[in-house]
Amino acid sequence: MKTKTVKRKAAAPKRLLSKLWQLRLYVTDTTPKSRTAFANLKTICETHLKGRYCITVIDLLKQPQLAKGDQILAVPTVVRRLPSPVRTIIGNLSDTERVLVGLDLRPSAQPR
Amino acid sequence: MKTKGAKSSSPATRLPKCPTGIQGLDEITGGGLPRGRPTLVCGGAGCGKTLLAAEFLVRGAVQFDEPGVLMAFEETEKELKANVASLGFDLEGLVQRKKVVIDYVHIERSEVQESGEYDLEGLFVRLNHAIDSIGAKRVVLDTMEVLFASLPNEAILRSELRRLFRWLKDKGVTAVITAERGRESLTRHGLEEYVSDCVILLDHRVNDQIATRHLRVVKYRGALHGTNEFPFLIGAEGISVLPITSLSLNHKVSDQRIATGIPRLDAMLGGKGFFRGSSILLTGTPGTGKTIIAANFAQAAARRGERVLFFSFEESPDQITRNMHSIGLRLEPMIKSGLLRFHSARPSLYGLEMHLATMFKEIAEFKPHVVIIDPITSLMDSGTDSEGKGMVTRLIDFLKASQITSLFTSLTQGSHALQQSETAMSSLMDAWVLLQDFEGNGERNRVLYVLKARGMAHSNQIREFLISDRGIDVVDAYIGVSGVLTGSARVAQGDLEKAALLAGQQEAAQLKREVERKRTALDRQIGDLRADYESEALELRRIAEQVGTRTFVLGTERAASGILRQADLKVAVNTQTKSKPMRNAQ
Numbered sequence: 001m002k003t004k005t006v007k008r009k010a011a012a013p014k015r016l017l018s019k020l021w022q023l024r025l026y027v028t029d030t031t032p033k034s035r036t037a038f039a040n041l042k043t044i045c046e047t048h049l050k051g052r053y054c055i056t057v058i059d060l061l062k063q064p065q066l067a068k069g070d071q072i073l074a075v076p077t078v079v080r081r082l083p084s085p086v087r088t089i090i091g092n093l094s095d096t097e098r099v100l101v102g103l104d105l106r107p108s109a110q111p112r
Numbered sequence: 113m114k115t116k117g118a119k120s121s122s123p124a125t126r127l128p129k130c131p132t133g134i135q136g137l138d139e140i141t142g143g144g145l146p147r148g149r150p151t152l153v154c155g156g157a158g159c160g161k162t163l164l165a166a167e168f169l170v171r172g173a174v175q176f177d178e179p180g181v182l183m184a185f186e187e188t189e190k191e192l193k194a195n196v197a198s199l200g201f202d203l204e205g206l207v208q209r210k211k212v213v214i215d216y217v218h219i220e221r222s223e224v225q226e227s228g229e230y231d232l233e234g235l236f237v238r239l240n241h242a243i244d245s246i247g248a249k250r251v252v253l254d255t256m257e258v259l260f261a262s263l264p265n266e267a268i269l270r271s272e273l274r275r276l277f278r279w280l281k282d283k284g285v286t287a288v289i290t291a292e293r294g295r296e297s298l299t300r301h302g303l304e305e306y307v308s309d310c311v312i313l314l315d316h317r318v319n320d321q322i323a324t325r326h327l328r329v330v331k332y333r334g335a336l337h338g339t340n341e342f343p344f345l346i347g348a349e350g351i352s353v354l355p356i357t358s359l360s361l362n363h364k365v366s367d368q369r370i371a372t373g374i375p376r377l378d379a380m381l382g383g384k385g386f387f388r389g390s391s392i393l394l395t396g397t398p399g400t401g402k403t404i405i406a407a408n409f410a411q412a413a414a415r416r417g418e419r420v421l422f423f424s425f426e427e428s429p430d431q432i433t434r435n436m437h438s439i440g441l442r443l444e445p446m447i448k449s450g451l452l453r454f455h456s457a458r459p460s461l462y463g464l465e466m467h468l469a470t471m472f473k474e475i476a477e478f479k480p481h482v483v484i485i486d487p488i489t490s491l492m493d494s495g496t497d498s499e500g501k502g503m504v505t506r507l508i509d510f511l512k513a514s515q516i517t518s519l520f521t522s523l524t525q526g527s528h529a530l531q532q533s534e535t536a537m538s539s540l541m542d543a544w545v546l547l548q549d550f551e552g553n554g555e556r557n558r559v560l561y562v563l564k565a566r567g568m569a570h571s572n573q574i575r576e577f578l579i580s581d582r583g584i585d586v587v588d589a590y591i592g593v594s595g596v597l598t599g600s601a602r603v604a605q606g607d608l609e610k611a612a613l614l615a616g617q618q619e620a621a622q623l624k625r626e627v628e629r630k631r632t633a634l635d636r637q638i639g640d641l642r643a644d645y646e647s648e649a650l651e652l653r654r655i656a657e658q659v660g661t662r663t664f665v666l667g668t669e670r671a672a673s674g675i676l677r678q679a680d681l682k683v684a685v686n687t688q689t690k691s692k693p694m695r696n697a698q
Contacts, residue, residue, distance in 0.1 A: 102225025
């Protein structure tokens, strides 16, 4: 399993690494969950996309009308606006591996 | 009207209700759904959940000035608008006038990656935003269960749903949540666990190739409700539920009597005809003239200036009008003047409740004084026995409540007029006229009798009725030794009586002639006798004259002979002259 991941690791990200990443983090208020999510996201971006990313934090309590556009249901949610296609990850992003898969920074393990 | 009455009479402590505006549903639930609480509507595919929810919302916005939010998980805004537009709901317009907000929630599982803890606060925020933006009082969540397929973590979803329903209650909105029916439970994902205030189950069953929708209030916490299964249908104006149990035997009755259009039949019914607002059953075997009597009844009503609605389930309006021509009954002028309206439909066209709903609609629209259903039996055949009876009950109830006189014709098979279904139906009827065929002498003749007529003296006699090109004529049937005589037997009997009468007349004439003859004979005899007498009298006179003459002659002769003798002439003269003065002296 590990060998597989390693093998594809090189192929997928290369295509995307050069572009600017635009991420949106939808939260409600400054709950601990929201803060954890932001911290986790930042760590991942710093590790994998240093200097090529920008995170917009949207507080749905202040801008509820924005929830409809990105079909936000769960909170927190990270939406990768760019590069396309749009990808969505829900949760507090504590599972780094899944975040990487979700953001296309690492291909998902097929057998799962 | 009933719901209003129930509302006003209910004490203030009762559960506040939120009227749905859906025909019949408010009646079953005693005023509507529980206000400020969520209601679960569950059912299989295609049974009308979304529609019920949408109608609840639309009617709320239009009729009760309660704006609503529709959160759709399955259909997009555009699809929804198109779907309900076919039922006459202008969702688009309501959205523009800010009466309704539609929010389409969509999550594709393959596009979503899950990482760590989360909640559905986003959904709450959206819903809250939608509610607050128009001040919504009603919320519809159309098939939330889609979320179970979209979100991988069921544990989170369940706890969030529980929170959502709690939140909806706190928010004070009346919510309708639709859910797919499960195999064992009411809903596939056990939503009834969370929504426990009111549960409505919808069902779509096919019976004898005719599909019928049913609605049942499974649960209604804190309120009385109809627990039965009620047929409902989706018509051109949305959903209408038909509650059977609206039978409240307290309709007003009229003392007014209306003529049947057949004078002799009126005479049989105490001389005045049927009561207004009563239900009349007209049963008969095929070809006994049920439709003709019905048409006569219609004509009589139209002549009084009343509106008549004629439901025909076997013949087309044109066919009926043409056939009535043959008995000299012209229906076109009445149709033209708008007093008579036909509604023809095949019984198998749709299910019973759809028929009933269309009939209700027509009646409500046309407001007739008289309704004719020809024949009720073919309509009843399209459902099961209990359904059929239920339908007739509801129909009669509805008609009686609006004081409409109703005439039902009923076809019976075979020669025996009384059948099980009729006996069952007859108890609902106020009057029952039976038409029957009498077979005998190589012919069939129609007879008619009044089997029952509640509240009026009526004839117990069997009458024959004739259909000619001048209409219907009811005549007395002869009761002979061999039973009732009809047709040619009746005519023969009549002839027989005529012959007897004639014979009597002839006999009298004969006798008269005889007497006459005798009198003439007597006269003649008298004449003869008189002639005899006269001739004898004449004879007598003649003899008397003869005698006189003879005496004179005799005298003269004596005198002559005296002269000749010259003897005692003087003496004789003296005696003659002497005797005279002597007599004078005396």
